[in-house]
Amino acid sequence: MNKLRIAIVGAGFMGLLHARVVADSDLAEVSAIIDPNVELGRQAAAEFGVSHFADAASALSAGAADAYIVAAPDRLHEAVTCELLEAGKPVLLEKPMAHTLDAAKAIAKAAKRAAHACSSAIFFASIPAIARQLPLCARAASASRSMPAAAASPNVMSANG
Template identity: 40%
Template sequence: MTIRFGLIGCGIMGADHARILRSDIAGAELVAVHDMDTGRAAAVADGNCRVHSTAEALVADRGVDALIIASPDRTHAPLTLAAIAAGKPVLCEKPMAASLDEARAVVAAEIAAGRPLVQVGFMRRFDPGYRALRAAVAEETHGRPLFLHCVHRNAVGPDYVTSDLVLANSCVHEIDISRFVLGEDHARVRVIAARPSRRAANRRPLMMILESASGVIVSVEAFLDAQYGYDVQGELVCEDGTLSLDPHPPVSRRHGGLDGHGVEPDWRGRFADAYRYQLRDFVAALNGGRFLGASAWDGYVAAATAEAALKALADGNVETVDAGERPVFYATRA
């Protein structure tokens, strides 16, 4: 069965989702789009699908089976709630909600609907490297995990991004993927801020230290102004050895007296496969398969952990992460 998608938000991420749907996903069709910027919406539609003047009209479109939400963060929860009310499955970009109360509301609405409808766009769960780390933990191929060291660097962050947004919008990826790799929740969090880079006085490079429920330590360096490119690293330290993500593209270069590897300019190249696998599996789930991506509960837990991290950044203390018990409704999700 072909799934007819509606896309809300036609910026960088929305345009990329549209491209992937059209070029790489069998059994899916982009039939409708909306963006507050009508020019962007028209460019993504490219004369091949309907352009709605409002997000509400797109959600109500009877010719749309499922939704992708890639609009501004503040709209994610309201639009996800609208999709649930309409009975339409939704892939919502992270963060799922702008507040913990909104995240709770999404979880409650999905449970009330009685069937899985929400997947959150934590695409790293589909990256082959992270999935290999998760398998190593589950199978204890290198003994039990002790540390997970993460690095998250961007070339140049937007001017509006503050230290708080570094935690809420960037580190939230590491919050989720470390839970996924380790297979357990975080119990405590501390955040240490370095001095500001001369290139970005309004934010500070951060070191977030998470402790899992069983005592695994997760370190996360977040630096949005590294200049040289987009660089995500991960090393899992276990009792009997270590495993690391491959930080390099598949091709090395020798040119002009230099021998080395290129660095991706942003996340789209680094996680191109993950984005593609994420959409493929979402379509497969809608056709009767199992949802393998992050659930609304995972989105809520990420929000709860980020809120504790924000408090830790503000007060300098080690903060407890308390998301509560996982509802039975989500027991079968990955």
């Protein structure tokens, strides 16, 4: 089985933590780092031997990943998560889900419209549990490659609170 290619959005502390968990997995690999801070993004990308993209649109255009982990500052979650979901990509979203209730509702609506999973990482202490979610992401990504978006698996939304 091919490894699930996961791009990390956000090259800060949490993004790097997620990247290390993915890199240690037998089921997935870090495929790209996305961060508008070019210096930070390139440094993180070099650490994992992957490409750096300044924004999600560039990564999507390049076909950089099967799934995405959004670990950027929460005020940036809405735009990037909605963009990824609307592009048909499964997303693991670092907590807090968003910086405002309206932003969280917008993400939830995008997840509902998407035919792919969106899950929120709830507890810092449970980050190793991300590895246990990789088979779900792998199935969702595999389904997206073999069937039309409307026929893909139903989305899953988990929210803190």
